[in-house]
Amino acid sequence: MEEVIKEQREAVKKVVTEHGKTVIDTIKVSQLYGGMRGILGFICETSRVMPKEGILFRGHDIPKLEECLPRAKDGCMPLPEGMIWLLMTGKLPTEEEVKYITDYLNEHGNVPKYVIDVMDNLPSDLHPMSHFAIGLQALQLNSITLKERGKHQRTEWWRLILKDCMDVLSKVTLIAAHTYNHNYRKEKGCYEVDCNLDWSANFTKMMGYKDPAFDELIRMYLTIHADHEGGNVSAHACHLVGSALSDPYISFVAGLNGLAGPLHGLANQEVLVFLKDLIKDIGNTPTDEQMLNWLKGWLKPGKVVPGYGHAVLRVTDPRFTTQENFAKSNIKDDPLVNLVHQLYRIVPEFLKSLKKVNNPYPNVDAHSGVLLSHYGMVQNEFYTVLFGVSRAIGLMSQLVWARAFMYPIERPDTTTTEGLLEIIKTKKEAKEKAQADTDGKKC
Numbered sequence: 285m286e287e288v289i290k291e292q293r294e295a296v297k298k299v300v301t302e303h304g305k306t307v308i309d310t311i312k313v314s315q316l317y318g319g320m321r322g323i324l325g326f327i328c329e330t331s332r333v334m335p336k337e338g339i340l341f342r343g344h345d346i347p348k349l350e351e352c353l354p355r356a357k358d359g360c361m362p363l364p365e366g367m368i369w370l371l372m373t374g375k376l377p378t379e380e381e382v383k384y385i386t387d388y389l390n391e392h393g394n395v396p397k398y399v400i401d402v403m404d405n406l407p408s409d410l411h412p413m414s415h416f417a418i419g420l421q422a423l424q425l426n427s428i429t430l431k432e433r434g435k436h437q438r439t440e441w442w443r444l445i446l447k448d449c450m451d452v453l454s455k456v457t458l459i460a461a462h463t464y465n466h467n468y469r470k471e472k473g474c475y476e477v478d479c480n481l482d483w484s485a486n487f488t489k490m491m492g493y494k495d496p497a498f499d500e501l502i503r504m505y506l507t508i509h510a511d512h513e514g515g516n517v518s519a520h521a522c523h524l525v526g527s528a529l530s531d532p533y534i535s536f537v538a539g540l541n542g543l544a545g546p547l548h549g550l551a552n553q554e555v556l557v558f559l560k561d562l563i564k565d566i567g568n569t570p571t572d573e574q575m576l577n578w579l580k581g582w583l584k585p586g587k588v589v590p591g592y593g594h595a596v597l598r599v600t601d602p603r604f605t606t607q608e609n610f611a612k613s614n615i616k617d618d619p620l621v622n623l624v625h626q627l628y629r630i631v632p633e634f635l636k637s638l639k640k641v642n643n644p645y646p647n648v649d650a651h652s653g654v655l656l657s658h659y660g661m662v663q664n665e666f667y668t669v670l671f672g673v674s675r676a677i678g679l680m681s682q683l684v685w686a687r688a689f690m691y692p693i694e695r696p697d698t699t700t701t702e703g704l705l706e707i708i709k710t711k712k713e714a715k716e717k718a719q720a721d722t723d724g725k726k727c
Contacts, residue, residue: 285372285373285446285684285688288373288374288375289442289688292329292374292685292688292689293688293689296689308324309323309324311323313704313708316704321595325515325696326514326515326523326691326694327514327689328513328514328515328519328523328682329342329374329682329685330342330371330511330514330678330681330682330685331371331511331512331513331678332513333512333513333596333597334596335596335597335598335599336598336599337602338597338599338601338602338603339511339512339513339602339603341367341370341371341510341511342370342371342374342375344370344376345602346508346602346603346605346606347602349362349366349367349370349507350362350606352376353366353367353370353376353377353382353507354366354377354378354379354382355503356482356484356485356499356500356503359499359500359503360500360613361500361501361503361504361507361610362503362504362507363382363386363482363483363484363503363507364483364484364503364506364507364510364674364677365377365382365385365386365389365482365483366382366385366507367506367507367510367511367677368385368453368677368681369381369382369385371510371511371677371678371681372446372681372684385483386482386483387479388450388454389450389453389454389477389483390454390477390478390479390481390483390486391454391479392450392451392454392455393454393455393457393458393477393486394455394458394475394476394477395419395423395455395458395459395462395475396423396425396426398422398425399419399422399423399459400462400475402418402419402422403415403418403419403422403459403462403463403466404466404472406418406466408466408467408470409467410467411544411665412463412464412467412663412665412666412668412669413540413541413543413544413549413665413668413669413672414544415462415463415466415467416459416460416463416540416669416672417537417540417541417544419459419462419463420452420455420456420459420533420536420537420540421533421534421537423451423452423455423459423533424531424533424534426448426451426533427448427531427532427533428444428447428448428451429441429444429445429447429448429531429532430531432444433529438690439690441529441687442684442685442687442688445531445532445683445684445687446684448531448532448533449532449680449681449683449684450680451532452532452533452536452676452680453676453677453680456672456673456676457483457486457487457490457673458475458477458490460487460669460670460672460673461473461475461487461490461491462475463666463669464491464663464666464669465490465491465492467663467666468663468666469491469492473490473491473492474490475490482503483506484499484502484503484506485499487502487673488502493659493660493661495659497614497659498659498660500610500614501610501614501655501656501659504606504607504610505652505655505656505670505674506673506674506677507674508603508606508607508648508674509603509648509652509671509674509675510674510675510677510678511675511677511678511679511681511682512675512678514682516548517542517543517545517547517548518539518540518542518543518548518549518672518675518679519539519675519678519679519682520542521538521539521541521542522535522536522538522539522679522682522683523535523682523683523686523694524538524694525538525539526683526686526687527686527691527692527693527694528693529693532680532683535679535683536676536679536680536683539675539679540672543668543671543672543675544668549668549671549672550668551590551591551647551649552591552649552652552653552667552671553653553664553665553667553668554590554591554649555590555591555649555650555653555654556620556653556654556657556664557590558589558590558591559620559623559624559654561582562575562578562582562623563619563623565578566578568619568620568622568623569619569622570626572626572629572630575626575627575630576630576634579630579631579634583638589627589631589635590649590650591646591647591649591650591651592631592632592635592641592643592644592645592646592647592650593641593642593643593644593645593647594643594645594647597643597645597647598642598643598645599643599645600628600632600645600646601645601646601647601648601650603647603648604628604645604646604647604648604650604651607648607651607652607655608624608625608628608651610655611624611625611651611655615655615658618654618658620654620657620658621654621655621658623654624650624651624654627646627650628646628650631644631646632644632645632646652667653667656670
């Protein structure tokens with residue numbers, strides 16, 4: 285990565301030198317009170333969401349990655365190790381490079397006994413995201429950044445961050461597996477990786493799964509959920525804490541705590557709740573007419589159809605399509621899966637007819653929960669942990685590049701409502717004075 289970082293530093297330096305004073309955006313008062321929506325706040329190099337193409341990972345869309353990323357032997361889904369290489373380096377990996385990542389993760393895939401002891405003593409009814417975060421936070425003793433950053437120039441800190449980030453990735457599946465076993469299987473499990481297996485297969489094995497098709501599902505899941513720009517709650521929290529030069533363990537846990545919030549990481553669980561309500565009212569094999577009439581009643585109180593709509597996308601989320609294709613190839617006659625596909629036939633046109641929705645198409649969350657449920661992972665609360673495992677790929681990659689570019693600590697200005705009104709008054713007076721001066725010159 286040394287050469288890539290050197291090149292990118294020069295590119296960024298040139299952009300700042302040539303365009304540093306260029307105004308690229310304006311801010312409205314409504315955005316200050318509206319969660320900063322639509323404000324271009326900082327740079328994220330790893331991914332970008334486009335209205336028609338969907339999410340681009342280092343410039344590559346989902347169909348391209350399905351074609352180009354290496355797969356497991358006899359597998360059809362890309363290995364998420366390939367996504368690690370891509371987001372870290374910016375380049376599509378070869379099979380040898382993916383094998384290098386797999387071998388690295390396996391070699392470092394061990395959790396210190398003290399961390400296991402900490403997690404073993406957590407109550408089994410603790411929320412799985414809390415269990416997950418505590419285990420990862422306890423790993424901080426491993427931090428090379430914490431131990432050695434005083435010995436290196438800041439220009440070289442990215443190397444320490446990279447080591448820590450790869451350590452997080454090598455252990456995140458083990459911590460997640462412990463969370464699953466402790467909370468749901470009520471057993472300690474074995475947390476030793478099999479060096480003959482890839483990252484995903486080791487993960488599923490540690491959770492007690494033995495179906496190769498589930499391995500494939502997890503490979504797909506970890507790949508397509510790996511990153512989603514830098515402004516969402518989990519990515520921004522990780523970036524913000526990292527900007528204070530905190531180590532990756534603390535920074536990642538900050539992101540996970542954001543992901544645990546119901547407005548961020550619970551969307552696929554809400555889809556399952558929605559489907560259960562639908563089944564309770566009209567059964568699991570409704571006609572299209574029955575489903576349409578039910579949807580009309582569902583929306584009347586102001587509800588939404590979970591899993592439909594997206595802030596940026598204006599087409600079907602390619603990640604939904606990937607999951608749909610997986611289901612068609614691997615799953616036959618599952619009632620929940622069939623309902624998801626039936627909804628896809630009906631909901632977009634129905635929402636279009638209402639003329640109130642910018643994007644009536646399904647997003648990634650519309651399908652993922654029913655696929656996990658089909659293979660026996662019915663513990664809905666764990667889905668956010670699984671999301672966190674996948675998102676570790678993107679957050680750790682973003683953190684490495686933030687330190688490679690030596691971004692400063694994030695510190696936006698704020699004001700009070702009173703202060704805002706003073707700013708508005710000052711701007712209004714300046715505008716009126718400028719207009720008066722213009723009118724005077726005309727006279």
